[in-house]
Amino acid sequence: MQNDNHFDYLIIGNGLAGLQLALELSKDPFFATYTIGLIDPSEKSENDKTWSFWEQGRGKFDAVVEKVWHTAKFESPKISLTLLLKAYDYKTIRAIDFYNWAKNELSSKENFKFILDTVQEIKDSEIVEVIGEHQSYSAKHVFDSRVPKEFYSEQSHYTLIHQHFKGWVIETESACFQPEVFTMMDYRFQYKDSTSFIYVLPFSETKALVEYTFFTPFLVEDDVYETALKTYLKSEYNLSRFKILETEVGNIPMTDFPFWKYHTEHVTKIGTGGGWVKGSTGYSFKHTEKNVSKVIANIKAGKKPSHRLFKKKFKFYDKIFLKVLHDENEKGVWIFESFYSKNTIRTMFRFLDEETAFSEDLAIMKSLFSMAFIKAFFKVLFKP
Structure with a gap:
């Protein structure tokens, strides 16, 4: 009798890394007979973030790209630059579009199963036992996107910069944005000489994501973000009235913490929990795509999935x-x-x-x- 809670691979976390990994596994004939479970406490039904990245030409995720730019601006109190991206495209994807597309792609695969549950514990052995809030599961190998608990308990031994931000997707009554040019960084609105800047993705003449981002060892109160956003919109676009369609907040760890030490023979850490976020920038989308390809190549070559993921x-x-x-x-x-x-x-x-x-x-x-x-x-x- 088949055990519906036993899998060849179990992926913990249906975020960027988990879903990218599942999508690549689903496309490769090598894994056609493998059973794969995806477990997450959320149905991923909200637009909780935006991913932006550059690449040359067509990409694997063009079907869900919201907008593409070929020109960027950089502003500071000393210089103003217009950057022509030439062979590169700068693309942005709304998380909800990615989630829906990925779930739709995977739901048609008979060997994939979505599980709504919260993982409480992993018992690592030749057959890994994963204990959830509602049920227990087992797998020959687990891909775990959760951040190791040691990251929090041992952080004082490592360098940590918080990439924290708050952004609004706003809509205006009249045209005010230049939709073909995005603002990579605008440092004219710094907070107390910190590394803090405004980031703008204009989707149309009347709609844009405007975000206030910090790369700092400290955090700030919510009103700091909002004051800066309002000041920027008033100063740059003479906007005092606008409609906030969505709000985006986050805190991405930029750190030299050795996430890779927490791989085992039967458990591979992925995503933020595996150190897939680039420490110096917080970029993750393309790094995740590359690491997923390496993981799959390693498995097919008979190596540990985590073999030589980092340079x-x-x-x-x-x-x-x-x-x-x-x-x-x-x-x-x-x-x-x-x-x-x-x-x-x-x-x-x-x-x-x-x-x-x-x-x-x-x-x-x-x-x-x-x-x-x-x-x-x-x-x-x-x-x-």
Whole structure:
């Protein structure tokens, strides 16, 4: 008799990583006979976030892309840049569109099963037991997107920058946005010399996502975001009246915490819980896509799913950058001024995508050369 709660693979968390992994498994004939469960306490029926990323040409998720831009702006008190993205497209996806599309794709697969439950405990052994609030499940291998509890209990030993933000999708009565140009960073509205900026994605002349984002070791009260958003809209667009269609809030950990240490033979950490968010930027969408491809290739090659997911040199670069932001947060605006004004789009995007050769890395390092980075380098290098 078949056990409906036993799977070849069980994916914990139907967020970006869990659903991307499930989609790729569903498309590969190698896994056609494998049973795969997806467990999450939420039905993913709300638009809880927006993912934006750059890529060249067509992508795997173009079916749910909300908007594409080819020109970006960077603003600071000292410089104003217009960045032509050339071969790259900057794309944005609403989470609800991704969730609905992924669920629709997977619901037609007989070997996939969605489970609405909260995981309370994992008992790791040759057959992994997953204890939920309502039932227990078992699997030959588990992909777990939950953040290890040690992240919270041992965080003082590592560097942590909070990428925290609040944004509004707003609609205006008259045309005021330039829909073909998005604002990557606007540092003219900093909070107390911190690394904080406005980010704008204009969907049309009358609709845009306007977000206030911090890269800081500290958090702020809600009114700080709202005051900045209102000030920005009034100053830049002469807007005092507008309709808020959606509100987006979040806090993405930018950290050098060693998430990869929490893989086991039968449990692979994925997503934020696996360190798939790039430590120095908080970017996750394309890094998730790449890691999913590596995981699947590893499985098919008979290796551990987590085999060589990360490039050590980029982890080291991230540590240095995080140390600068942590110790001298006011330097953030200078860092990004230098990064965007002294490098080509291709070099910058390749570096952030962790695709650069060392010669390209040197160009980035040269553009950011300063005493702050020298001090951070030695602090990281000689950290016990």
